Amino acid sequence: MSTTGRGLHGRVLDTLGPEITAGAYPPGSVLRTDELAQRFDVSRSVMREVVRVLESMRLVQSRRRVGVTVLPAREWNVYDPQVIRWRLAGADRPRQLRSLTVLRSAIEPVAAGLAARNATAEQCADLTECALGMVANSRGHRLEGYLFHDVAFHRVILTASGNEMFARLGDVVAEVLSGRTHHEVMFEDPDPAAVTLHVQLAEAVRERDAARAEKLTREITEGALQELDVLAP
Amino acid sequence: MSTTGRGLHGRVLDTLGPEITAGAYPPGSVLRTDELAQRFDVSRSVMREVVRVLESMRLVQSRRRVGVTVLPAREWNVYDPQVIRWRLAGADRPRQLRSLTVLRSAIEPVAAGLAARNATAEQCADLTECALGMVANSRGHRLEGYLFHDVAFHRVILTASGNEMFARLGDVVAEVLSGRTHHEVMFEDPDPAAVTLHVQLAEAVRERDAARAEKLTREITEGALQELDVLAP
């Protein structure tokens, strides 16, 4: 389910990008456009476009008479969805997953508070529906169905907050939740306490209780953090 | 102080990017690469590189036989530093400033709590130094000096949190704080209460009091939000 992939350019990017984010080239390494073009068997034009995109992600820097320099991780645009996907697919997936979960724990409670103030009637209904879907799939190893509703639930919260910056983190949350179900060990049914919290959160938003919504979300993300500590200490 | 600017490619990007984020072309509008190249008097190769970068920011989408379609704002990579800068320079600066301030109010308290647990001795010293610098410049219209130390202070907090996602928001916070001093009306000296809060926050981090650090930061960002309500209601 890659966003790029289309065209020669996208295929090269999907190989070179992950290599860089995986640390295959130590920071300061110099690549040459011509050599890369040769390696991937594409023309210089295509290779230049790839380098330009990597440069806009701050993964590399292109300088005359020097070449394409790989930048240290501290420079990377770590909020770029492609970079996030590449890093989650790579070796430092655990570290990345932790970073993102901590980010969630900061954002989502505030977003939920705002959602309680701003959510439309339709969004409230969606929320309730998602929560019910979670309940319905919380037993009997129906993990896929549970995940689907869980992701949808958090997306609605983030969107309903009315803050575009929060809304854009929907994909990140989806990635984190999906990762927990698919990549990490998750044989057992979801924690019943978490399910209850989601139902209560939908209630709180519907009743415009911002403080309670924030508190409940804090408990949810707190749980996600603890879960992470158990899985990857 | 533009990151790009270097080269023909950067100059075109710095014109076309802001135009799109300013909403000069309604979503769904179709641009043609050849026409754009003609308009900016550059070759198609350069124009293609520009389009590729805009595409990676999800501002546009390039499709065969159709052209370069402008995407709706909901699709934009609003965390991309360039996009942030372009939007802050444009007409919906107030809305953008509010979004970012809300984001700060979610992130910084959590970051401060983590900083209290993870900050090195050197970072604690830096923090105290910055706080003292703020105090020293808090009276007599020394706004530039105050801003400098304020920005540095928040950068240290975000970095000391140990979370890379938080650390990368240093530039955003710098932009918001700088905007308050330069663009918005800011004739008076900074609020003495805010200065005190920063001094206390440096203390709390030094004493490893995570809960107090978080609470103090929440008060600081709360102040920033109220300030925004006064300036742009």
Next chain:
DNA sequence: GGGAACAAAAAGTCAGACTTATATGTCACA
């Protein structure tokens, strides 16, 4: 009216020549 063949349009790709900036090495001079 519906489906298949066709034509046009725009992006995608390539190859090659030329330009420009700049890191680095050379050499003369102090």
Next chain:
DNA sequence: TGTGACATATAAGTCTGACTTTTTGTTCCC
């Protein structure tokens, strides 16, 4: 020996023109 000016090589940057591929919209036939 150190230092500055100058020359040179290098790799990115730019331009041009030709060709390919995909997709859309039309037309024509059943």
